[in-house]
Amino acid sequence: DVKVTQSSRYLVKRTGEKVFLECVQDMDHENMFWYRQDPGLGLRLIYFSYDVKMKEKGDIPEGYSVSREKKERFSLILESASTNQTSMYLCASSQTGTRGSYNEQFFGPGTRLTVL
């Protein structure tokens, strides 16, 4: 059974704290993604990675950074958390498809982050 796991289901942090969200996949997928999921806004891509140590900015990278030191692990870092980063964070992974497009994305259960 394919698996994407995220380090926490719920997280509460204070403004200004540094926050680490971890994601691990066991499918040997090349691509990994971090999204924010907010009501009425759908999924917004923060960052993605198509290989170890490679990263690309998504639509809303400001205030976030990422790290991919190993193929199976993709970390999202909030350098200084702010209240507007309160959200559900979803990690996903996929193989690279034909024509450079992405195959099905497999999602983790999500981390609900609250910044006070």
Added chain:
Amino acid sequence: AQRVTQPEKLLSVFKGAPVELKCNYSYSGSPELFWYVQYSRQRLQLLLRHISRESIKGFTADLNKGETSFHLKKPFAQEEDSAMYYCALSNYQLIWGAGTKLIIKP
């Protein structure tokens, strides 16, 4: 610009009634389109993709290039269909619609 539009944030229908979740896209080229679903307290998962031309859980979706649409349809809604549905377009990465919350009333 590539874009996916789901015009309805919320759709509520009675059990047994037909369901149609709308999705329109803008894309220059041959699109790959998907429907993802998120049931309550479950992770987001792929429901179907247009290239498969399959029916999953009674749902079908036909790509209409003339109308640039990929509407999701089911002839008879069931209570377990209540969920959040997202339409997505593949272009090197997935471009997501804002989602439609489907509520099936008993």
